Amino acid sequence: MMQHYDIVIIGAGPGGLAAAMSASEAKCSVLVVDDNPLPGGQIWRHRVFSQLPVVAHKWINGVFESKFVTVSSQTKVVMFPQDKQVLLESPDSAKVVSFDKLILATGARELFLPYPGWELPGITGAGGLQSLIKGGLPVKGQRIVIAGSGPLLLAAADSARKAGAHVVAIVEQASMKSVAKFSVNLVRWPIKAIQSISLIPKRYWTSSYIQSVSQSNKGFEVAINKAGRIRHIECDRVACGFGLMPNIELPLALGCEVNQGCVVTDSFQRTSAKDYYAVGEVTGIGGSELALLEGQIAGYHASGNPKPANALLKQQAKWQAFADLLKKTFELGSSLLQLAKDNTLVCRCEDVTFERVKQYANWREAKVATRCGMGACQGRICSGAAQTLFKWQPPVPRPPFTPTRIETLSLIGSGDK
Ligand SMILES: Cc1cc2nc3c(=O)[nH]c(=O)nc-3n(C[C@H](O)[C@H](O)[C@H](O)COP(=O)(O)OP(=O)(O)OC[C@H]3O[C@@H](n4cnc5c(N)ncnc54)[C@H](O)[C@@H]3O)c2cc1C
Structure with missing residues (x-):
């Protein structure tokens, strides 16, 4: 017998978890599918659960404790064999599942731009380095250059420092003027202002980008274009990513409308394809707060409970303004x-x-x-x-x-x- 769920959610990051919890309030049967070993998405990727922030505990524990939600980790979406069916594969099984509504919460991945030397072993994305550190990569004592664009550089530098690395430089392509304006505006989102204070970087170079990397006797030699002048730095590791790009492959395959690389939705997170919703960074890069709100809105709406969804729209608009500012500040x-x-x-x-x-x-x-x-x-x-x-x-x-x-x-x- 083919299993049937009222709602299938693809992605167990903040957006997917929030959608699952909200839909479960209406006693809908929910399946959450994710290709990672544990739920949490990119931001709450972890080995030790107790080290995650309290907000992550709430959502991750919530889905495990709910009798209406099934979590299927290490599970890949293979295809949609028919309308409202999905073929899933995990390491030791495979199944076709049918559903009434689908919520796409596939998040985003790092954007890489090629430069001479970027293929050398030891060079990763900025978020990639952070994920490796979260997975146990030892970087103690290593000299690291973190480069590219966006707030993820600061988060990656913070993770590297906490793991004992020496962050030689954080190389940001945006100008100091843009970054300063962004920082001043953070007062509108106090939680972000507090986070940014804890991440205040040392050796933060703006209007700068990696021009090339080559191997040297002592590791890597990185040529950095700093406002038109080339500077050379030695290091053991380079982590470079130019922001994030939404994972729109599944929405595209399902025929959902996409604009400028992001899935288009209405205010209740409905896509152009009937009964298919999209939440979180697949609809645009905006951070976990926006993903959580969009997930809740979609979860409530898809489960036939629009009143609490309506109540969240104002907050959603506030965090969408943060996403818009982020996009403008770190435009490549x-x-x-x-x-x-x-x-x-x-x-x-x-x-x-x-x-x-x-x-x-x-x-x-x-x-x-x-x-x-x-x-x-x-x-x-x-x-x-x-x-x-x-x-x-x-x-x-x-x-x-x-x-x-x-x-x-x-x-x-x-x-x-
Ligand atoms: C590498 C990286 C590191 C980051 N680090 C930080 C940080 O330190 N601090 C911070 O504030 N923000 C960080 N971010 C941004 C943060 O992850 C997002 O703001 C937030 O997690 C978005 O939530 P989401 O639910 O939209 O997507 P995500 O958290 O990205 O979750 C999407 C989930 O869907 C899964 N998925 C995608 N496609 C499929 C598929 N086809 N089949 C099955 N599963 C699928 C993914 O594996 C992932 O678990 C990071 C982003 C990235 C890419």
Whole structure:
């Protein structure tokens, strides 16, 4: 028998968890699917639960304690075999599940832009470094350069310092004027102002970006363009990410309207596809507070309980204003699009250079002709880079959305295995 849920939620970050808890208040049966080993999403990624902030305890404990919510971790979405059905695969099982409503809470990932040397081992994203540290990577005593753009650089630097690393420089492409204006405006969101005080950075270079990285006897030598002048720094590790980009592959596959890389929703988080909602950073980068509010609004609305959803709209608007300010402050400068040289790799999995990729008109053509995006990361890194560098439209993915076992695919049209 195929399992049926009133609501299926994809993503167990703040947005997905809040949606699940709110929907459970109306006694709806809810399935939360996430590909990570534990719920919490990016911000509450953890090994030791007690080290998470209290707000995370509330939402994560909430879903485990609710008799209406089932959490399926380490579970990948393979495809949507029919309308209102999803094929799921976990390490030891696979199943097709049907649902009445779907809430997409797939979050965002880091945006990488290629520069000479970015493919060297030891170079990660800024959030990537933070995730590795949260996963136990030892960085004690290491000299680290953190670069790119956005508040995630400060969060990553804080995690690195707490783990005993020496953060040599935080290299932010936005100007001091923009960052200062942003900081002053934070008084409108006191919780963010307090957070920013705890993260006040040392060695924070604005109007600066990494131009290239090379290996040296003592680790890496990083060339940094600081307001037009090149400075060289030695370090053991480089962590560079240019902000976040929404994970819109599943919404695109479902035909949801997307604008400027974000899923379009109405005020109740409904997408253009009937009975499909989207919440959190898949609808735009705005932080966990906005994701929690959007998750609650969608959870209440999808479970036929619009009154509490309505009551949250004002708060949602306040945090949407924070998201808008974030976007304006850390908008990427055009010089970043010139960093890749002809021989710089764009696709690190399949060794495809910038020179080869730039010959094509769109991602699909480049992929077919060069194999870019066909390697281990399945384009999760290079397709974002290509969209930014060449202004290409995000590709609509074709199923299966992830490498899948053959016996999982044999379930299409049948039931559980
Ligand atoms: C690497 C990284 C580090 C970050 N660190 C911080 C930080 O230190 N401090 C901070 O304030 N903010 C941080 N952020 C931003 C923060 O994560 C977001 O503001 C917030 O978590 C957004 O919540 P969300 O629910 O929208 O998405 P997320 O928290 O991103 O959750 C989305 C979840 O969906 C899962 N998922 C996505 N696609 C699929 C799929 N196809 N199948 C199954 N599961 C799927 C993901 O694995 C993830 O668990 C970070 C973001 C990133 C990308």
